[in-house]
Amino acid sequence: MVAVTVAAAVVAGVLLITDDGKGSRGGSSDDVVQGPPGAPGPDGSGGSQGPGNLVTPAHSSGPGGTTVVIGEADAGHTLDVYEDLRCPPCASFDQAVGPTIAKDIKAGKYKVSFHFAAILDKSMGGNGSANALSALGAALDVSTDAFLDYKAALMSPKNHPEESKDSYADDNQLLTVSQEVYALKTNASFREALREGTYDPWAKKMIADFDASGVNSTPAVKLDGSQLTGSSGSTPLTAAEFTEAVNKQLKGG
Template sequence: MAAAAAVVAGVLVVTDDDKGSRGGSSDDVVQGPPGAPGSGGSDGSGEPDRSGGSQGPGNLVTPAHSSGPGGTTVVIGEAGAKHTLDVYEDLRCPPCASFDQAVGPTIAKDIKAGTYKVSFHFAAILDKNMGGSGSANALSALGAALDVSPDTFLDYKAALMSSKNHPEESEDSYADDDQLLTVSQEVYALKTNASFREALREGTYDPWAKKMIADFDASGVSGTPTVKLDGSQLTGSGGSTPATAAEFTDAVDKQLKG
């Protein structure tokens, strides 16, 4: 069935009568960062496979600091935090960028304070419904940043979503590796990081990005940005996703007190 994307009340919404179908499986995936013993990304020499050939589920490379089946669980924060914030975004989505710009610093502060840990989920709604590959390509690059450190992941994500760098909805600039590398120069840990650059250029985390996107498609969440605290969706004025730091903090406080 045909699919369509629309921005409604600051939320990118996907309508897809066939979104339940997905190719591939998360079975037979080997966990571990690139080059780790037994990693699906190793060619047997202990080095990551950079051949650039087609990668199936059996040789999936998962970033360090990811976990779960297929390495698609990305949780950042104190392990002992009693609460979990789930954040659903599309890296190419303008409403998601606006949300990140307004609320991202508050989420980063709450992570450090131990208010909650954050589980990140990523879609490719715009790739699927407008054409292009910027959502998936940026997610692959973000996986390379996660492999460096959780803080690097957060910093690079913020840079990708910033008003300075984020493209308009009609543009697919994140499909260009050169643009992703240019943005990475704003992140101290990535400025001279050869491993990050190689992983981005070689598409090391492309299969991982596809699995992340498949997990989003199976999640039942149809719009981005969406935020849930302990499984309950957070809303601001008008019942939409909180659009400001004040709305977000108020929604979190109400949920925690309730």
């Protein structure tokens, strides 16, 4: 066993990681729980069940179901978005740029691959990042629209907690926020999955993938593998700067 020190700091609107042990994380990504009968597998069909089996949401794919791509399958470009659901700079990014990303997805400008970290859980204690991600997995199991709408609600000025508050560690708070999403308001399977922590192991896998990605700050965005930056040289934090960076990249820099 190796002791790992993880620190996070908000610098210029970006949450940074300093890590003495790359790829380290709290808990094991292999600590899984039994999912409910009929829970969907990585391809959205079937049900992975039985002791020790990982339950993955519908509309996920890839090893462990940790690939979450939303948009037209034949879109010629891929936007990678890296966020921590507990991170205030990520919330600011989502509030400013999220509607533009949603519009671009519908227009077929690119498809989006989402990646999630738990930086604040590690640096400040608690489990709000991971718990909110588990709940977001339950929303993804309902539909991709429910996923996008719930993520927007979690990141909204009304709901997103201050950095020092681990509000999303509380399932009741996550359920309260879900009432703002039409597809989730009366969805019993979503509520059960959230309460039971059905997608807790999946959330751990998602976080482990982020830890192994080499990305060391959130929010971060890449288009076709190339980092997007605004005028300050960091992640574009306004819709105008984001669109400018995207269009520049699409035109070949």
